[in-house]
Amino acid sequence: xxxxxxxxxxxxxxxxxxxxxxxxxxxxxxxxxxxxxxxxxxxxxxxxxxxxxxxxxxxxxxxxxxxxxxxxxxxxxxxxxxxxxxxxxxxxxxxxxxxxxxxxxxxxxxxxxx
Amino acid sequence: xxxxxxxxxxxxxxxxxxxxxxxxxxxxxxxxxxxxxxxxxxxxxxxxxxxxxxxxxxxxxxxxxxxxxxxxxxxxxxxxxxxxxxxxxxxxxxxxxxxxxxxxxxxxxxxxx
Numbered sequence: 001x002x003x004x005x006x007x008x009x010x011x012x013x014x015x016x017x018x019x020x021x022x023x024x025x026x027x028x029x030x031x032x033x034x035x036x037x038x039x040x041x042x043x044x045x046x047x048x049x050x051x052x053x054x055x056x057x058x059x060x061x062x063x064x065x066x067x068x069x070x071x072x073x074x075x076x077x078x079x080x081x082x083x084x085x086x087x088x089x090x091x092x093x094x095x096x097x098x099x100x101x102x103x104x105x106x107x108x109x110x111x112x113x114x
Numbered sequence: 115x116x117x118x119x120x121x122x123x124x125x126x127x128x129x130x131x132x133x134x135x136x137x138x139x140x141x142x143x144x145x146x147x148x149x150x151x152x153x154x155x156x157x158x159x160x161x162x163x164x165x166x167x168x169x170x171x172x173x174x175x176x177x178x179x180x181x182x183x184x185x186x187x188x189x190x191x192x193x194x195x196x197x198x199x200x201x202x203x204x205x206x207x208x209x210x211x212x213x214x215x216x217x218x219x220x221x222x223x224x225x226x227x
Contacts, residue, residue: 032213032214034215034216036218042220042221043116043118043204043206043218043219043220043221044157044204044218045116045218046215046216046217046218049215089156089157091157093213093214100162100170100212100213101159101162101170101172101213102147102159102213102216103159104156104157104158104159105156106156107156
């Protein structure tokens with residue numbers, strides 16, 4: 001089955017600096033890679049996603065890059081703000097004989113230092 | 115607000131008991147997914163329903179079952195509860211059968227004493 005590894009588990013950055021979170025996946029058949037932000041006491045919120053036919057996608061201060069050859073994808077947050085503090089999860093979708101599932105990474109707790 | 119609703123927010127019960135968690139998907143979404151989030155296991159996919167039919171299964175225990183009703187709301191039934199079942203249970207929904215953009219509800223926190 002699919003295995004998704006996420007690093008680092010915790011990350012502290014100064015406000016205004018950039019943050020990068022990396023994930024690797026095991027199954028080359030994976031074709032959809034969302035990123036979720038989870039604030040305390042809330043459910044995960046989709047912030048950006050990328051499909052396997054695209055190498056990079058950007059939405060304002062957030063970008064995701066995908067390297068299919070190396071089987072890794074990364075979340076980049078620029079000009080970080082205090083409200084970016086949260087736990088971030090990556091995920092990968094594997095389609096396996098019609099039985100699809102999203103496998104999540106173990107999360108990165110991002111703290112923005114004012 | 116994602117548009118996905120879950121009830122109850124909190125549930126405290128004893129070992130051996132049975133509980134039912136409820137989820138209403140976003141308007142227009144036909145797929146419902148259930149996830150378990152615990153400290154040591156992260157977010158684990160349990161099961162997906164699409165328009166009333168089971169679509170995909172993940173790491174769901176035999177003591178757990180789910181269903182999706184004609185009005186598309188879903189219920190997750192957890193029976194013979196154990197201490198280790200204490201976790202956050204999330205429901206998510208999406209438009210179609212394929213796992214794509216999923217919107218998560220606020221979750222139900224289950225505590226088994």
